Amino acid sequence: MGKKYNVKDYYCKHTTRCSTEGRKKSKRFVGHNVLKADAWDKVTGDAVYPDDISFDDMLHIKVKRAVHPHAVLKNIDISKALKVSGVVDIITAEDIPEVRQYGLIVRDQPVLVGVGEKMRYLGDALAVVVAESKEAAKKARDLIKVKVEELEVITDPFRAMEDDAPSIHPDGNILITHHLDKGDVEKGFANSDIIVENKYQTQFIDQLPMQNESGAAFYDERKGVVNIWASTQWLHDIQADVAQSLRLAKNQVRIIQPTIGGAFGKKEDVSVHIHLAIAAIRTGRPVKFTYTREESMITQSKRHPITIYAKTGVSKDGYLQAWETKFIGDTGAYASSGPAVVHKGMYHCTGPYNCENVRGVSHAVYTNNTFCGAMRGFGTTQAAFAYESQIDIIAHKLGMDPAEFRKQNIYEIGSTTPNGQQLNHSVNARETIESAVELSGWKGGNSK
Amino acid sequence: MKISLTVNGQLREVEITPYTRLLDLLREDLGLTGTKEGCGKGECGACTVIMDGELVASCLVPAPQADGSEVLTIEGLGSRDNLHPIQESFVETGAVQCGFCIPGMILASKKLLDENPHPAEEEIRLGLSGNICRCTGYAKIIDAVMMAAEKMDGRESDQDG
Amino acid sequence: MKQENNQPISGTDFKNxxxxxxxxxxxxxxxxxxSEVKLVAGATDIFVQYNExxxxxxxxxxxxxxxxxxxxEKKEKSIFIGPLVTHLEIIKSDLINKHFSALSAAALEVGSPQIRSRGTIGGNICTSSPAGDLLPPLLxxxxxxxxxxxKKSRIVESDEFFTGPKKNILKDSELLTGIEIPISDAEVYSFWKKIGRRKALVISTLTLNLVLEFExxxxxxxxxxxxxxxxxxxxxKKIEEKMLGKKxxxxxxxxxxEEVKNRISPIDDLRGTKEYREDVAADIMVNALEKIEKERVSG
Incomplete structure (x- = not known):
């Protein structure tokens, strides 16, 4: 009990990675302020972002989105919309029977929801309107008539996990479950003097990059190549996904990255790309599609709201003994990065603190909310809210200074994480806490 | 309907509709795409331009109201080879990341420095309070405005950019 | 790739x-x-409402x-403000600063520099949002x-103008043509506070304006x-009356x-709960009285 981690000494003896000697500085960049090469274009307005791209003869796209968060599409009537002057094409699922679903990890997203199929959140696309002007496209979009059969809307992952909840996807509402097991938590709790158990809830957050999803596309018929200028964080994954979805070879899809106006994880997913490609191929003309801010908020990924149960055992001298956790992440209507985000959060359930006995389970759960995906931190930010709160609460119960309590349990070289990774270099957690204490002017103490 | 306005010192005649926004007029009709659209509702400041000496959100200006006006966009402030001191400062302080907010930030800075050549930090924050940046956390942007104030000190007044 | 597009960007199907x-x-x-015509002045509200x-x-x-x-304009016993006066012009007006400092203070907290330069006092009044920042000072x-x-003109009291959220007594044949605020000869103190989630570009969670005239x-x-x-x-008014004639x-x-808390009827919404608003209203009412007390002491 109360064992201090001293593997650091071992590593320091046997490796050069924690040398305390001054590091050699790179002469060119490291340690210097480097002017960013793209700054000149950006301060003059010359930088070309996706919506800045224009072609002669270019068409504009607007998408008719789901009218209900969980419903079967019974009928879609585009006859009135087609009559709007300036409308060139309106594409519905029946026009593209060969097109396949897409998705970052699990291909569960339809390009267009067809009659007899389900819309699973308000961002699902029902029809792509292509017109000579944005106004014509908007007008036509608003004239598309849709009939649906409404299903129960599931907005809460706990409801989604109940036996009688309707399945949003064919394989049930639990997208994926992960387990974590390290040491012996029963023993750990038996060795604990204080056990603190709490439930934490985080919320949806939009990454909110300044530039909305946007792109332009042109189909080079002679070469059979569709060129897409669109914002993305994963050029090659998007290329592969667009290609498989459209049943094209990868070399028939060129993704060209213009300047990107922020992303923070939101632009990892396919957004405008496939709709652009289809419209460009069908019309033979250059097309442009830019989401409005509302569309971006409704349609593209969010940070997962995660419900975190944390049970933490600590000895009275202030060493963590056991940590048991459960993560329930609302991944919304589609998987996106959800299978990775939620369990990554769980792997970080103890934060940067040593604990030998850890057990956890995580579920990423489908709901009819906007789908959740990547956002800076990728699940660990949600975890941080829980573990740092636990640490403060425990320090308070122990009557220990929370900074001291943290330092006493902090990762060092040689520590192992809950999923068994041994940290063998660049662990500066202690220094970080010391700096934070100094910079914040923290005076220490805790009232029990 | 047709209007005429002076954009970056040049008189332009443009065919518009009542639902053309000044932002659309600049970006689509005049090809001045340095002015950005982030929200379309005057919340983010990416579409900021200077119209008749005042800072405006060009997404909230009906184009017919711009008839006869004088508009300064980022393209009119300086060019790659001839940067305005504010643009220089944004480059030198590393205030630019994704860059989408930068044209608006720079024009808001210009308006601020035109009126108040030596702003305190609080005054800079107020002057830029209509412009959102999601990348930088603002610290370097404020540094940039401070640096620009220094650079512009003693230079001739710069009323028309 | 980036080229000038001189095509008219949209159709011509509007009427007038x-x-x-x-x-x-x-x-x-x-x-x-x-009602067939949409009024537009500074456009900072209607262009948001009609976005897309x-x-x-x-x-x-x-x-x-x-x-x-x-x-x-300064009249004999009042200041007359045209409805197209912008928030920025209110902030810059010495007349308004001198006589109605709370109105200036409220105008300074509206939106952002970009909004204040265009949004008008008349627009703030006619939009008649319960959160309109200039409205409490005007009352x-x-x-x-x-x-x-x-055919006709009429003058109405500001506190008779507003009838509901975004509703007022303005008829569809009428325009707001002016705002007239009486000038007091007495010793006037005022307090303005806006509570919101951010300092800029925020719709108020709560605002409170207190004006006291002393003799x-x-x-x-x-x-x-x-x-x-x-x-x-x-x-x-009931609370105002209780203060009259007293030191x-x-x-x-x-x-x-406590009385302020009891006499308002806020709702729960995105910007705050009813309970929060009631508590905050009570707190800033105390702040208001304390601030005016302090100002009077320091003269």
């Missing part, structure tokens, strides 16, 4: 865009088209070119609104108005604060 230069002309158009739907508006009446509605200063139609240390007139706390911006030192601040 009127941009009269005189009030007379504007009233005629208003009279003819009534601007092309649906068939007739616009743009009053922004009517010079007569842009003035701030507390007992402003009168001048309304005109082609020989006694409260001669009180104006107390609260925004975002009821379906309309409200003037709390500040005779007032029980806590009790008045």
């Amino acid at each position: 865009y009127f941009q009269p230069s005189s009030l007379k002309e504007a009233l005629e158009i208003r009279d003819k088209y009534r 739907k601007l092309h649906e508006v068939e007739n616009w009446l743009d009053i922004s070119r009517i010079e007569d509605l842009k003035k701030i 507390a200063y007992e402003a009168k609104f001048h309304l005109s139609s082609r 020989n240390d006694l409260i001669k007139r009180a104006g107390l108005a609260v925004g975002s706390a009821a379906p309309v911006p409200v003037r709390l 500040l030192s005779q007032l029980d601040y806590k009790k008045i604060a």
Whole structure:
């Protein structure tokens, strides 16, 4: 009990990675302020972002989105919309029977929801309107008539996990479950003097990059190549996904990255790309599609709201003994990065603190909310809210200074994480806490 | 309907509709795409331009109201080879990341420095309070405005950019 | 790739865009088209409301070119503010700063520099949002609104103007043509506070405006108005009356604060809960009285 981690000494003896000697500085960049090469274009307005791209003869796209968060599409009537002057094409699922679903990890997203199929959140696309002007496209979009059969809307992952909840996807509402097991938590709790158990809830957050999803596309018929200028964080994954979805070879899809106006994880997913490609191929003309801010908020990924149960055992001298956790992440209507985000959060359930006995389970759960995906931190930010709160609460119960309590349990070289990774270099957690204490002017103490 | 306005010192005649926004007029009709659209509702400041000496959100200006006006966009402030001191400062302080907010930030800075050549930090924050940046956390942007104030000190007044 | 596109960007299926230069002309158009015409001045509200739907508006009446509605004038016992005066012009006006400092303070906290340069006082009034930031000061200063139609003109008290969220007594033949605020000879103190989630570009969670006029240390007139706390911006006359004829030192601040809490009827919404708003209203009421007390001491 109360064992201090001293593997650091071992590593320091046997490796050069924690040398305390001054590091050699790179002469060119490291340690210097480097002017960013793209700054000149950006301060003059010359930088070309996706919506800045224009072609002669270019068409504009607007998408008719789901009218209900969980419903079967019974009928879609585009006859009135087609009559709007300036409308060139309106594409519905029946026009593209060969097109396949897409998705970052699990291909569960339809390009267009067809009659007899389900819309699973308000961002699902029902029809792509292509017109000579944005106004014509908007007008036509608003004239598309849709009939649906409404299903129960599931907005809460706990409801989604109940036996009688309707399945949003064919394989049930639990997208994926992960387990974590390290040491012996029963023993750990038996060795604990204080056990603190709490439930934490985080919320949806939009990454909110300044530039909305946007792109332009042109189909080079002679070469059979569709060129897409669109914002993305994963050029090659998007290329592969667009290609498989459209049943094209990868070399028939060129993704060209213009300047990107922020992303923070939101632009990892396919957004405008496939709709652009289809419209460009069908019309033979250059097309442009830019989401409005509302569309971006409704349609593209969010940070997962995660419900975190944390049970933490600590000895009275202030060493963590056991940590048991459960993560329930609302991944919304589609998987996106959800299978990775939620369990990554769980792997970080103890934060940067040593604990030998850890057990956890995580579920990423489908709901009819906007789908959740990547956002800076990728699940660990949600975890941080829980573990740092636990640490403060425990320090308070122990009557220990929370900074001291943290330092006493902090990762060092040689520590192992809950999923068994041994940290063998660049662990500066202690220094970080010391700096934070100094910079914040923290005076220490805790009232029990 | 047709209007005429002076954009970056040049008189332009443009065919518009009542639902053309000044932002659309600049970006689509005049090809001045340095002015950005982030929200379309005057919340983010990416579409900021200077119209008749005042800072405006060009997404909230009906184009017919711009008839006869004088508009300064980022393209009119300086060019790659001839940067305005504010643009220089944004480059030198590393205030630019994704860059989408930068044209608006720079024009808001210009308006601020035109009126108040030596702003305190609080005054800079107020002057830029209509412009959102999601990348930088603002610290370097404020540094940039401070640096620009220094650079512009003693230079001739710069009323028309 | 990036090239100039000189094509007209959109169709020509709108009907009318009127941009009269005189009030007379504007009233005629208003009279003819009534609810069929959308009024636009600074556009900072209506362009948000009609975002992505601007092309649906068939007739616009743009009053922004009517010079007569842009003035701030001192009359014998009042200041007359044209409805097209912008928030920025209010902030910059020495007259308004001198006589109605809470109005200036409220204008300074509206939106952002980009919004203040365009949004007008008339727009703030006619939009009639319960969260309109200029409205509590106008109520507390007992402003009168001048309304005109082609045939008639009338003057109404500001606290009779607002009838519900985004609703008012303005008829579809009328325009707001002026805001008249009486000047007091007494010793006037005022307090303005806006509560919101951010400092800029935020719709108020709660606003409170207190104006007290003193004569020989006694409260001669009180104006107390609260925004975002009821379906309309409200003037709390019952509480004002309780302060009249008294010295500040005779007032029980806590009790008045409690009374404010009881007399407002806020709702739960995205910007705050009912409970939060009630508690905050009570707290800032105490702040208001304390601040005025302090100012009077320091003279």
